[in-house]
Amino acid sequence: MKNPGVNKFISATSPASRRWLGMVPEVTTWILILLFLHTGIDKLAGLKTFTAQMERSPLIGAYAHALGILVPVGEVVTAMLLVFGKTRLAGLYASVFLMSVFTAYIYAMLKYSYHLDCSCGGVTKYLDWTEHLWFNAIVLALSILAAVCLSGKIQA
Numbered sequence: 001m002k003n004p005g006v007n008k009f010i011s012a013t014s015p016a017s018r019r020w021l022g023m024v025p026e027v028t029t030w031i032l033i034l035l036f037l038h039t040g041i042d043k044l045a046g047l048k049t050f051t052a053q054m055e056r057s058p059l060i061g062a063y064a065h066a067l068g069i070l071v072p073v074g075e076v077v078t079a080m081l082l083v084f085g086k087t088r089l090a091g092l093y094a095s096v097f098l099m100s101v102f103t104a105y106i107y108a109m110l111k112y113s114y115h116l117d118c119s120c121g122g123v124t125k126y127l128d129w130t131e132h133l134w135f136n137a138i139v140l141a142l143s144i145l146a147a148v149c150l151s152g153k154i155q156a
Contacts, residue, residue: 021149024146024149025146025147025149025150028142028143029082029088029146031142032092032095032139032143033079033082036076036078036079036095039075039123040071040072040073040074040075040076041072041076042125043068043072043075044072044076047068047069050068050072051065052064054067057109057113058113059105059108059112059113060105074094074098075098078091078094078095078098081094082095088150089151095143096143096144096147099139099140103136103137103140107133109129110129110130110133120132
């Protein structure tokens, strides 16, 4: 069911705003595809290192071997869901889930851990923990906005 208040607001905005909102799912989808493919493949290529770094994490160390496969495979599968129109919304929901978990993990590590060893892949491995938290928060917000737009809750 569509929220008439949201649709009324959106319909009252300028054509440029509606055009921008219409582009959000497409642009966000391609950003997510590149991000998840790059990080997933990077982690799979360096699986031993990725798993060893996770083993040193006080929060997830006990689950490192399972997560060592599940995380990068989940990223690649999510990227594949995003490629196809019929599965794109499911891919955006998967993206929101993954980015929520990754963001929560980084926040918990910053708040409660004394040992900060990053097992991230791709371009994010070059960020410090605070930068990584902000990066994830922005990607999470874009993922949520794209999912909301694509689901028809906001119509451009």
